[in-house]
Amino acid sequence: MRGMILALRRYARASAVFATLLIVGAVAAPLYFRSNAAPAAHAVDNSIDNSGLSLYQLTSTWTTDDNRAVKLPDLRGHCQILALIFTHCSGTCPLTVKELEVFAASLHARLKDQTRFVLVTIDPADSSDDLRRYRETMKLNDHWMLLRGSTDSVRELAATLGFSYQPQGDQFAHSNLITVLDAQGVIVHQQPGVGGNRRDLLSAVERAVAQPRVKS
Amino acid sequence: MPARSGQQRSKWHCNRLLLVLLAGLLMQPLSSTALHGAASASNEKHPALESNDRLSIPSGSYHPFFKRTDGVLTIPVAAFDLDAAPVTKSQYLEFVRQHLGWRKSHVKALVAERNYLSDWSGDLDPGENLQAPVTYVSWFAARAYCSEHGRLPSVAEWERVAGATQTAPYSQDATDAAKPFQFAMGKLAADVRAMPLQFGAIWEWTEDFNSIPAMNSNESARPDSPLFCGDGFRSNDAADYAAFLRHSLRSSLRASYTLKNLGFRCAG
Numbered sequence: 001m002r003g004m005i006l007a008l009r010r011y012a013r014a015s016a017v018f019a020t021l022l023i024v025g026a027v028a029a030p031l032y033f034r035s036n037a038a039p040a041a042h043a044v045d046n047s048i049d050n051s052g053l054s055l056y057q058l059t060s061t062w063t064t065d066d067n068r069a070v071k072l073p074d075l076r077g078h079c080q081i082l083a084l085i086f087t088h089c090s091g092t093c094p095l096t097v098k099e100l101e102v103f104a105a106s107l108h109a110r111l112k113d114q115t116r117f118v119l120v121t122i123d124p125a126d127s128s129d130d131l132r133r134y135r136e137t138m139k140l141n142d143h144w145m146l147l148r149g150s151t152d153s154v155r156e157l158a159a160t161l162g163f164s165y166q167p168q169g170d171q172f173a174h175s176n177l178i179t180v181l182d183a184q185g186v187i188v189h190q191q192p193g194v195g196g197n198r199r200d201l202l203s204a205v206e207r208a209v210a211q212p213r214v215k216s
Numbered sequence: 217m218p219a220r221s222g223q224q225r226s227k228w229h230c231n232r233l234l235l236v237l238l239a240g241l242l243m244q245p246l247s248s249t250a251l252h253g254a255a256s257a258s259n260e261k262h263p264a265l266e267s268n269d270r271l272s273i274p275s276g277s278y279h280p281f282f283k284r285t286d287g288v289l290t291i292p293v294a295a296f297d298l299d300a301a302p303v304t305k306s307q308y309l310e311f312v313r314q315h316l317g318w319r320k321s322h323v324k325a326l327v328a329e330r331n332y333l334s335d336w337s338g339d340l341d342p343g344e345n346l347q348a349p350v351t352y353v354s355w356f357a358a359r360a361y362c363s364e365h366g367r368l369p370s371v372a373e374w375e376r377v378a379g380a381t382q383t384a385p386y387s388q389d390a391t392d393a394a395k396p397f398q399f400a401m402g403k404l405a406a407d408v409r410a411m412p413l414q415f416g417a418i419w420e421w422t423e424d425f426n427s428i429p430a431m432n433s434n435e436s437a438r439p440d441s442p443l444f445c446g447d448g449f450r451s452n453d454a455a456d457y458a459a460f461l462r463h464s465l466r467s468s469l470r471a472s473y474t475l476k477n478l479g480f481r482c483a484g
Contacts (some may be wrong), residue, residue: 052325074379155424159355159471162328164429 023123024047055160056185060118060153065131065146072185075145076204078116079208080181081201083193084154084163084174086123087134096193100178103198104143107205109210117144122158122165122172162190182208250337257326269300270366270484271411274405278372278451281459282428293376297484298369301414302349303361305342311361313340318357331474349418349479355471358421358480373483378402378415381456387448390417391465425466 056073064070081100085093100117105113117140121131131146140146149157158165165174176193178201189204191197222420273294287363289460319339323332335343340373342350353361362368371375380403469478 053262054326057324057326148351155426156471157358159426162426162470164426164467165426168426168428 003203009013051186052125053159053187054185055181055187057155058160060149060156062147062149062153065135066127069145070145075116075118075181076185077183079183079205080116080118081110081113081119081205082120082161082179082181084120084158084161084165084177086121086132086172087126088123088170090171092194094175096178097140099198101138101140103201106198107202111205111209113141115205118147119144120147120154120157120170122154122174124148124154127174161187175205175212180204180208200210217324230272251361261413262389269412270297270482271300271413273373273377273408273411276376276405278376280375281456281463291372293372295361296373297366297415298373298377298413299483300412301425302420302479302481303358304347305336305350306346308350308353309342309346311364315360320361321386321466323357324473327472328354329472329474332357334474335476350472351479353479354474355421355425355469357474359423362480362482365482367482368421368480369483370424371422373426374420374422374457375406376405377413378404379403379459379462380460395477397461400461403458418479419465419475421460421478422466425469426471428463428467449483 024045047205057073057077060072062070062072081103083096083100085097097119103110104115104117119134119140128148128150131148133139135144135146157163161177161179163175165172178191178193179187180189180201182188188208189200191200220258220480257438268324268350269339276293278291279289279290316322317324320333320336323340331352333350335352362453397419398416401417404411404413
């Protein structure tokens with residue numbers, strides 16, 4: 001009997017401790033989670049990512065194939081699929097671009113609407129005209145943006161992506177890399193450009209568009 | 217199948233070598249005695265040397281230790297100006313005083329990993345030895361600093377000045393636990409050997425550290441694997457182990473990395 005009372009008391013004490021923990025937890029958890037979650041929601045409102053990892057922090061200026069000036073934050077709001085190329089590339093770039101075109105065509109309307117493609121030339125000799133001709137040759141629609149920039153800007157973007165390149169004769173030795181950015185410009189996925197896995201690319205795009213969209 | 221296993225084995229070899237290198241890099245204490253040693257040895261010869269002295273490097277050439285796909289073996293390097301010594305903590309302190317965004321509590325993850333200035337005890341407190349080279353700095357940070365004092369040197373420029381082939385037996389350095397890779401951190405070319413250039417205490421960032429892609433047309437599914445192990449290189453000088461180490465380090469770096477013994481100097 002005495003043993004039972006002791007056990008009951010111990011149980012009561014334990015449950016009191018447990019209840020206290022529960023109450024403290026119930027009060028503290030929202031505070032804790034709000035302190036983590038609130039900046040994210042806030043960041044979406046202000047179109048700034050919370051991780052400090054957004055590529056859109058880079059301040060470089062770029063020029064499109066129709067001679068418009070563009071800054072990377074202008075790409076905000078869509079899932080962007082990014083590849084570095086040069087227009088007279090006779091090696092892997094056309095394959096990468098073709099692969100992305102096939103991928104673009106395979107996207108469902110919902111994803112297609114939220115996805116854009118960016119090709120950046122690593123060749124300082126590529127002009128806007130060269131890019132426009134490239135657009136025509138490769139039959140790229142208005143979901144594709146073609147950019148050129150200064151040697152410094154290209155080196156910085158490439159280094160940020162982990163893309164290596166070096167002029168060799170009139171060609172470049174270069175990595176083959178496809179990068180998927182979410183609406184805030186954070187890298188969600190990277191894969192080798194040639195012979196890459198289309199399924200991985202698709203799941204990356206789905207992850208990227210699952211992020212809250214930014215009103216631009 | 218035998219070909220494949222051979223390829224795998226060589227890849228493993230290469231990865232293991234790099235792992236050993238990286239482990240060494242991370243664990244090697246940045247020996248202040250070694251730094252003092254290097255500085256004082258140099259100062260005896262050139263008592264007036266200041267670490268922000270910029271020297272005129274005459275035109276010359278760079279011989280990459282690997283063969284490029286276009287067969288070029290010698291790259292001409294135009295005359296340029298180069299700092300005599302790496303940027304010091306004291307100089308970098310001035311820079312972060314001016315630039316809030318480069319203080320360790322403000323820096324963004326995109327441009328510097330968490331280790332950034334991890335040997336500083338505060339935003340404006342580099343600790344002791346202000347004349348030591350600043351390390352734990354990313355490529356972005358080095359580039360931002362140098363954009364106010366010129367620019368970062370290119371790989372070709374750095375190698376033209378300090379990439380002379382090591383002729384002494386490596387074992388002398390390699391057996392010294394305090395500085396296992398010191399021999400790879402720079403050896404002056406014959407025509408600049410008389411100049412008061414300080415090399416050999418740290419690894420250094422270059423503008424185009426990301427200039428050598430792994431030329432593997434058959435890239436594996438892991439996107440980072442070609443970054444760590446290029447299996448398409450043919451060496452010009454298989455004995456130039458120091459050049460191989462520098463190449464391995466450069467090709468394993470990402471622009472946001474901050475390492476204990478990786479600093480920089482500026483060019484003009």
